Amino acid sequence: MAAAQDVHVRICNQEIVKFDLEVKALIQDIRDCSGPLSALTELNTKVKEKFQQLRHRIQELEQLAKEQDRESEKQALLQEVESHKKQMLSNQTSWRKANLTCKMAIDNVEKAELLQGGDRLRQRKTAKESLAQTSSTITESLMGISRMMSQQVQQSEEAVQSLATSSRTILDANEEFKSMSGTIQLGRKLITKYNRRELTDKLLIFLALALFLATVLYIIKKRLFPFL
Numbered sequence: 001m002a003a004a005q006d007v008h009v010r011i012c013n014q015e016i017v018k019f020d021l022e023v024k025a026l027i028q029d030i031r032d033c034s035g036p037l038s039a040l041t042e043l044n045t046k047v048k049e050k051f052q053q054l055r056h057r058i059q060e061l062e063q064l065a066k067e068q069d070r071e072s073e074k075q076a077l078l079q080e081v082e083s084h085k086k087q088m089l090s091n092q093t094s095w096r097k098a099n100l101t102c103k104m105a106i107d108n109v110e111k112a113e114l115l116q117g118g119d120r121l122r123q124r125k126t127a128k129e130s131l132a133q134t135s136s137t138i139t140e141s142l143m144g145i146s147r148m149m150s151q152q153v154q155q156s157e158e159a160v161q162s163l164a165t166s167s168r169t170i171l172d173a174n175e176e177f178k179s180m181s182g183t184i185q186l187g188r189k190l191i192t193k194y195n196r197r198e199l200t201d202k203l204l205i206f207l208a209l210a211l212f213l214a215t216v217l218y219i220i221k222k223r224l225f226p227f228l
Contacts, residue, residue, distance in 0.1 A: 005068075012057055015057050016054065018150075019057060020054060022142065023047060023091050025142045027095050029138075030043050030044070031101055033102045034128050036106070058088065062081045065077030
């Protein structure tokens with residue numbers, strides 16, 4: 001069971017790292033976002049969802065740490081939890097700053113568009129397309145990392161299932177061993193009882209034989225030596 005618990009801890013850590021990378025990628029997308037506000041709102045919604053998933057995994061890791069039998073392992077995991085919490089707070093600070101930067105950029109772009117007209121609008125579209133391409137490249141790279149980590153999580157889950165099956169097999173064998181031990185103990189008691197019974201029978205036969213010999217001797221004595 002300890003091995004299964006270690007696998008759960010490893011899976012939890014992998015998912016925390018994955019969600020942390022996804023949050024950072026979305027924050028970078030917010031920094032690069034030049035509008036409109038609806039695009040910024042959509043990105044913020046995704047960030048909130050990832051933060052919720054990240055927070056849930058950190059809480060799960062903290063619970064696993066509290067369930068550790070060894071104090072050293074418990075303290076080590078709790079330190080990891082604190083590190084993840086600090087990283088999440090740092091991400092939240094970066095998220096707020098990215099939102100301020102993006103809103104200022106959107107405001108500046110809108111002001112510039114009003115002042116410079118169509119040329120500025122075309123330049124903005126070109127810049128937006130370039131930023132979108134860069135963001136798409138970053139997102140694809142992070143998604144590749146995410147898929148790789150998902151495969152590792154799946155492999156770890158299969159390992160947990162294998163360990164659970166092995167544990168059930170060991171428990172079944174243990175039950176059979178206990179049943180055989182009970183049968184052996186019963187046999188031993190019966191053999192001991194039989195040995196005692198055999199000893200008693202031999203003693204009774206010996207006493208009967210002694211009594212018989214004593215009787216014979218008594219009769220011979222009375223007949224041969226009646227005056228005694």
